[in-house]
Structure formats: structure tokens, C-alpha cells
Amino acid sequence: MITTLLVANRGEIACRIMRTARAMGITTVAVHSTVDRDALHVQRADRAVELAGNQASQTYLNIDRIIAAAQASGAQAIHPGYGFLSENADFAQAVSDAGLILIGPPAAAIEAMGSKSAAKALMAQAGVPLVPGYHGNDQSAQAFIEAAGQVGYPVLLKASAGGGGKGMKVVHHEAQLAEALQSAQREAGSAFGNDHMLLEKYLLKPRHVEIQIFADQQGNCVYLHERDCSIQRRHQKVIEEAPAPGLGQALRVRMGEAAVRAAQAIGYVGAGTVEFLLDERGEFFFMEMNTRLQVEHPVTEAITGLDLVEWQLHIARGESLPLTQEQVPLQGHAIEVRLYAEDPNRDFLPASGSLDLYQEPELAPGQRIDSGVREGDRVSPWYDPMLGKLIAWGDDREQARQRLLNLLRGTLIGGVQNNRSFLLRLLEHPAFVGAELDTDFIPRHADDLLANTDALPDSFWEQAARHFIATQPAWQRADDPHSPWAQTSGLRLGMPAAIRLHLQCRGEQRRIYVHVPGPARESAIAVRRGDVLYLDWQGELLAVTQIDPVAAAQHDHPSEGGLTAPMNGSIVRILVEPGQQVEPGTPLMVLEAMKMEHSIRADRAGTVRKLLYAEGDMVSEGSLLLELEP
Template sequence: MNIDTLLIANRGEIACRIIRTARAMGLRSVAVHSAIDLNARHVREADLAIDLGGAKPAESYLVIDKIIAAARASGAQAVHPGYGFLSENAAFARALEAAGLVFLGPPATAIDAMGSKSAAKALMEAAGVPLVPGYHGAAQDVETFRAAAAHIGYPVLLKATAGGGGKGMKIVQAEAELAEALASAQREAQSSFGDARMLVEKYVLKPRHVEIQVFADQHGHCLYLHERDCSIQRRHQKVVEEAPAPGLSAELRRAMGEAAVKAAQAIGYVGAGTVEFLLDARGDFFFMEMNTRLQVEHPVTEAITGLDLVAWQIRVAQGEPLPITQAQVPLTGHAIEVRLYAEDTDNGFLPASGELSLYREPAAGPGRRMDSGVAEGDSISPFYDPMLAKLIAWGDNREQARQRLLAMLEETLVSGFACNLGFLQRVLGHPAFAAAELDTGFIERHQAELLPPASELPARFWQLAAEGYLHSLAPLQRADDPHSPWAQTLGWRSAGVAQRMLSLSCAGQRRQVRLEGPPTTRLDGQALWFEEQGVRRSLRLLRQGDSLYLHWQQQWREVQCHDPLGTVANDLDHPGGLSAPMNGSIVQVLVEPGQAVEAGSVLVVLEAMKMEHSIRASQAGTVKALYCREGELVSEGTVLVEL
């Protein structure tokens, strides 16, 4: 079937990325969106857009009938599922086929075989592929999991059988934690994938996460497009990915690639897929799962091969054969990708939401790529994954790619809520990362350097910020004399010494700065020039509304000026109050007024960005009052329980 109109059943950066390839191939693109995504970037960039209604995924992006109705209304012949949502849903693939629509993914039978982690483990075990010890059975009661975990040995890892991305995944260190962790993981899995089934396996210490990109056509041909290392993770979700994986021998690369191809061929796979392995220090690898879809990190594979995997998906769906053989798959240079998230790295990587008040992407150039799903002024909702964009750099070698990506991060600016930009810079700049000392415990092992406590900004910063702020003020205009000294903002006087006092705040710190005499800086465009120890230097400066952004020590700092005589608003003084750490919805209220609770007891469960977060008692006490109910939407900082 020839495809001329493609519906993208997704949102964010992956929808925008698919739209770009569709446009390059001469296809019309159709966006679908929830009610709150009405003005989202993927909607603005598509040729057509259809409103699914609702706000949560279960009311919009996960409703199969609405997606099919949108495809029919738009005249689309094919549907690309992106990743997440319905991308690994066999019922969705079958429904599209029944409706006469082409699914840009594998057959439903392949999703059934590999989309379930339990079924995939059994298939690989029969094929002789090494597995991590675990339980992948049908029984889902807590006692079955308790017995399995005791047999495997703690710590164990609970995983949703129907999904990935860290959703429905919990590390359990001891038997006492199992029941609560299992219940929470099952709720997350049900919310994210519509399937609460779980498996449990041994939690392997210090593994590397190495995955193989496979691609198959409808004519029985299947290739592996090399591997990616995705070991840098937080909350079991990837943060940094690179290709090829550092330190792999040609023999190991070939062995993992051939094993991945064998797995794909065993289930009659078609399209793009990823076979994921745990790789230990001895070079032994263990099958984890197969993602029957395009991966978030596919751009690094595209960078080292020069291939467009979305274009391949479209051509394979139209019945075309793969255009090259295994021996012809290119491997050129090295590529690294980082995921830019709306999240508070200083507060356990909790998701953030709000308005994107300022957003600047790095300049385009050789070896630079930016896959973004947002634009300045967009609202970031608590209902969806908090990823804003992906930054990808390619180089002739790993070090060149690393340095290029660091430069891209320095040029990136995000404001309006917490994000992980500074954290990504610290990861890429860490000596252990530069030396390719990678495993899934990287962040925890180097936490002191990657997540340092906030330090006090030096006096020199405040001095430069104050002068920069005054430079950025719009000068008074005089039509009769535009060069009049009365139009200057830096305190010109006909006699005496000019003085100016500014009350500034930045990163939770406040400082009153006294400026005396002529300025020691000069503003040239967006560069603030100053002299230090006989050397002329510059800092990038940007003014947006009432905020000044100063690029200080490889990081953008937001500075605001306040009335020094004004009062500072204080947070609500609510002794014993436990508040929402982010915007979200209340999933469970586990206590009632008058109930005695122990320290560490879960009081309320909050869902945000498709993950659950438990509000626990910081000490033993009695519930004095409840200020929330199940199903209610709450804002960050809202008091939920009073002890």
C-alpha cells in the first residue's frame, strides 16, 4: 500500500520528529491531541490536527477507538505509534488492521510474544539465551512474589510485563518492603499501560545496559544496526545514551547483534525494534526484554549509520525490502544523546510542570542535532512524561562527541520550572564518564559530584549581575537628545560619586549590591564584558521580562531585582503539614483524621508524569486533618495532610 497521509498517535518530541521525516518524504502528517495539548508544538507543526478530548492519557492518547476515528476523519492510511502510549499494544495493532489501516510497527503476534516481558523471557529461555534469574509466571498474588523473591534472593527488581521507561518498576531491598512496592508498581503499570501484570528478577549489581537496534522487512530479512550503551539512568529511566557502546570487542558486538537478530526472526518480526541486554564486567550478557517499537535513543544510531529509521519504517510498511545487507551497515564515529527533562534534580528527580517562560536551543551545526517537542510559552502538564527534548552530538570519536554535546548544553536555556540541564552538564563533564567507566550505578556512585548541595554565589557574581541588570534596562528616550546623560541607567552625575543599591535574588539566595562610580562592565549585544586580572572576559546575558539570565560558570543563572523596602513572601507556615512535592492527582488516601501513624508510613499516594510518589510521615503522630481526596488534582506546595 502506498502511504500519502500518516497519523502520529503520540505527542511531544517524537511526534515532531516523525512529522519532519513525513514532510521530507512528501507525506501529509496528522497530529492527535488531548484537550490540554491543543496548542502543543506537535499540533502546530502537523498538516492536520484532531482533538481527542480529555486530559489524562486514559482519556485521550490511550483510547483506541478515538485514534481510529481520527485516522478515518483525516484520510490517513497509516498510523505511527511513536513510543510509549499504544506503541506496544497488540490490541491496538489488531484494531488498526481490522480498520484497514497500516500500523508502523511489528505484527500483533510479535508484540504478544515480546511485548510481554514474561513471554519474552520464556521464549529466550527456550532459545538458549542466558537470562537473569527471576519469576515470569502468570500468578500475580503477593505470596507468589514473596516466595519467588525469597528463592531469588534480595535485592530484587519488580517490573511491569507490558511496558518500560521505568514505569511500574521498583527495587525491593527486603521482604518487609515487598507488598507495598508490588501494589504501587501494579498501579503504575495499570495507569501507564492498561496492564498490571508484573515479573520479578534478581537485581544485578553494577551491570551495563547495552541494547541492539534491529530492523526487519516483510521479506524475511533482518539486520542489526549496532548497539547503544544506555547505562546512565535515574529512576530506571535512561538519561544518557551513546553509540557504539564503549569498550566492546568486535566479537562481542557481533555475538550480541546476532543474538538480537535471532530473537527477532524467531517471532516473525517486522520494522524497528530493540533487544536489550545486561552486560557484566566479564563480557557475559543476559537478555532483559525486547521493545517492539522505535526507541527514544534511536537518533544516536542514526548518527553513526547515516540512516533515517523513521523513513525505513514507512518504506517497510509499504512492502519495500531493506535497502542494504548486514555487511553494508555503516559505522562512522561516535554519538551521544542526553534527555532534557522537566524535573527537580535537587529533590529526588521529581517531575516538574509549569509554563516554559524562556527556552533557547543550541545553534545548529555539523554533528549537532536537537529533537524537541516544546517551544517558549508552552505549558508543561503533569499528566505526561516530563521529557522536553533530546540533544544529540556526533563526532569522529567519543571525546569529540562529548565536547560537542557539552557545548550544546551550555547554549541551552530553560526557565519556568526546575530542569536537569545542570545535572546533564555535570554527568558529561565527570572524569569517570569521560573515561567511559559506565554502569547503571553511575549516578549513585558519583552522587556527591553530580548532585552537590547548593553553594553560595560569590560577591563577584552579584557585582556583575547588578551591573548587567542595569545595562539591560531600557534607556529613557529623548527625541531632542538621544545621547543625553539623563537617559543613562548607570547613574551619571555632574558631580560626586554615583551610587545605586539593588536588591537581587538568584537560586534562592538574596543579596543587596551597592554600585558606586562608573560601571566596570560594558554591554555589547548579549555579551557583558569586564576585566579580571588584566584579562578581558565576557559573560552571555539575556533579559526576559523582569528576569536577567547570566551565563555564569557554564550555567545560566536567573536573576531578579526586588524592591529592597518590600517584604518577601514566605511559604505557608503550617506546622505538621505535608505538602504536594509537584502538581499531580491523588491516587490513594490511606489515612483518616484521628488515625495514629508511625514514622515512614505512607499517607497519600500522588501520581504525576505517569509515576507514583508516596507522601510519608516524617515522624510518628496523629492525623489532625486531611485536605485532599482521591481523584483530586493538586498543585505543588498544596498541604495534603496535617499531623
């Protein structure tokens, strides 16, 4: 019997697991890194154990320390959530060897699917259709170049032990392959401790459709319908929905039965997801199997009315599946969006900083939020930048979409770059409304989806000024708090009152005169946090501040002759040396943030004068990385 459960993860998934476990009368234990000491999942646990350090390898990926924490806390079981150690066969074996229960599949099943190359061979034997590709042991650039030539471009490089878009690169031409392979191998090694790669034919306009399966220790296995996860950036999902729009019942059954065959071929136990690519002809191909709970499991819970974490815990106790395939419900439609700290207008670069504003609305029927943050938290560069998930259910897809739009509009985030407004535009796009889904959705509609960076109009500044005054904390005179001179109403005798403001927003500055009292303010979301006003403008929550124009001019000295870091991260590779001449587009450095690599390229021709950082150094956003002479 499991009475105490250690959750070896962080963020929203740790909070979600704890909610179900505590409802079942199970004591929860959180592990956390030093930077996560005050995190929400730590506060919600019954007990907490600190894993000193911040790097994932020191903390959430450290097998010995996780098991020691479980033993010290008296936990009988460990739930790895998703990410980190959730698909690590060595961890599963170590948990078993320590006499503990892993809330997940046995090590042998993880091992079978942990290598995408070996998994392809197993699936072929099980009669599951495969995408053409190369899954060999020769990891040289030449081997991949030859394989790509046989398969035909474009091709997709994938980390054999990976997931979540890490270690994944699309290559369109042979000249790009060697560099892309090296970058993918570094990402895979950093994220998974394994840089083995495979290559697949990159299908044009495919849909990403995955099947949720569950298996018990008695050999029973069912599928809980499918999810469409086609809308992605950086090969990582942004919107997920269930069931997949436009899928006929016959195709749904064929895909579900293929997923069950895949699970049974490896003796699977617990929750898992079998992922397929679905082409325009209705043919599907096995991609991979995720031997864990998925980020998007709430949409499956919404259409089935089941708690998948509760199922995991019952199966870990040795109980049989509670339902047969014929008894699995399918009710309505559900859609989920992922809130990320990132900048969609800068190629979705991850962001870090302080959540100066974070508000969730009161939930209406059919709405759900799974989040792992609260106002005042810091988003660090050490881990995945997902803040949480918003989920809506409806009798049909349109009702779910409208409920999700309302939920997203009422969720306010400020202080760190995020994708809230991007998600609103996605959900409102005519192609999404029409369920025209494929994995190239975001690149194809980028012009419609990215934020408008044109100069803000006069109407914005006028509204911002009125909200700024309306939310200005009253200044009180200590000697006479009732004096009219202690008010911010701009009192004048015999003339209209006027207040002059110097405001700044999105890099623009404007001097505004506001007459008080003025016409009634337009209805808009406006929230004040200290000196910052967060104003909702055409779906964007913009930060407005008051400035001293003289001081701003004195400090406005942009750096010349160099390049700056686009985000917080670490330098993993330096590609140039002092004295080297470069052309526009030449790769200069590789910066890693949140387990993803980003190339820093020259924006002009010049000569490298000085390198300001070495490989392995941490840098902050805006830091000057090197000096470049014209």
C-alpha cells in the same frame, strides 16, 4: 502507497516523524489533546485533529478516537512513535481491522513481547540467555516473597507490559517487598492498563546494552549495532551512546546475532530494540524487547548515516530491507542526552510550568537537536516531562563528547526546573570521560553530580547586579525622553554613580550597590525575559529577580503543621486518617505525576489533624496536603 500519515503521539517524536514523512512527500496529520492544542507538533503538521480532554486515557491512549481521527483525515497509515500505544497489541489489531497500516510490527509480535513473562519463555526457546527470576501468574505478595527468597536479594520488580521505568522497583529486603509490589502494580495499571508483574535477580554493576534491529515482511532481519544506555535515573535512560564503549567485535557480533534470533522467533517486522544486561565478565542476559522505535534512535542514525523513520515507512510499504548485514555502516561515535523538566536535587521529581526561556544554539557540524517545545510553551503534569534530545557525533568518543558539551552549554532553559546543569556535570565527570559505565553510575556519583546548594558567593551577586542593570529596559519619560533623569545610568554630579538593587535568587536575597560606570563585566551567559534575568553561573542557569524587601517580608509566612505537594499531580492513595499518630518517615499519601508514583512521608512525629484532599484530587506544587500536629 502511503500518501497521508497520522502521527499518534506528541512532542519531539511527532515532530521528528513529520520531518521525514514530509521529505518523502507524505502529508502528516497530528492528533492532540486539549492542553496540546498549540503544541509544536500540531503547528508543524499539515492537518490536526483534536482529541478533547487531557488525560492520556481520553486522548493519546484512546484507540477508538485515534482510529476515528485517521479515518476522518483520510490517512492510510498511523505511526505511533514511542510510548502511549506504540507497544499495544490491541491497538495494532484495531488498526489492521480498520483497513489502515500500522508503522510498526504486527499485533502478534507485539503480543509475544508485550508480556515480559511470555517473552522470557520464547527467548529461552530461541537460545537467548536470561536473567534468573519469577514470571508466574500468581501475583500475590506471598508468591513474590517466596520467589525473591529463591533468587536472592536484591531483586527487581518489573511491569510485564511496561517500559520506560514505570512500574519498576528495586527491593533490597523482604520487609520492603509487599509495599513496593503494590506501588509498582498501581504505576503499571495507570501507565499501561495492565498491572501484571514479574521479578528478576538484580545484577550488581551491570551495563545496559541494547541492539537496534530491523526486519522486513520478506523475513530478512539485520542489526544496526548496539547502544549503551547504562546511565539512568528511576530506571529511565539519561545518556545513550553508540557504539557501546569497550565492546569487542566478537561480543558485538554475538549480541547482534542473539537479537536477530529474538526478532525472528516472533516473526517481527519493522524497527525494534532487544535489550540486554551485560555483566563485568562479558556475559549478557535478555531483558526485554521494545517493539517500537526508541527515544535514543538518533545515535544509531548518526553512526550509520541512515534515517530509521524512512526505513520504517519503506518497510510498511512492503519493500525489502535496503542493506544486508555486511553492508550496514559503522562510522565514528555518537552520544545523546535527554533534556527533562525535572529537579535532580529532589530525587528527579518531574516539574511543570511555563518555558519562559527556551533557546537552541546554531548547530555546528556533528550536532543535532530533536525537540518538541518552544519558548512560551507550558509543560503540563499530564505527560512525560522530556523536553527534547541533544545529539552529537564525532570521529571518536571524545570529539562527540566535546561537541555535545558545546551544544548543551548553548541550550538555555528557564521558567521550569530542568536537568541541563546535571547533564553538563555528567558529561564532564571523570568516570564518564573514562567510560566507566554501569546502571548505578548516577547513585554512585550523586555527590559530584547534584547541584551545589551552598549560599551564593559575593562574586555571583555582583555579576548578577551588573547584568541586571545592563539588561534593564530603559525607562522613558513621556514628556522628555532625552532627559538624563530618564536614563538608568545612575547619573550623579561630582561623585561616582551608584545603583542599589534588592535581588533574589534560589531562595536567597541580597542588597547590592553597583557603581556606574564600573569595571568591565565578566563574560557570562545572561538573558533577560521580562523581570527575570537568567544568568549562567558555574553551569547553572539561575533566575534572578528584583524584589521589594518590605513586601517580601510581609508575605513570608511559611505554613506550619502540615506537608505540601512537591509537584503538580493527583492523589492516588491516602494512607492515614485524622487522629492517627505517625512517626518520621511514615508514608502519608501517594502522589502520581507523569505516570510515576511518589510517596509523601512524615518529616516529623505527630498526629494527623486534617486531610485537605481526597483520592483522585489534583494538587498543585506547594499545596498544603494535610495538617500535622506536633
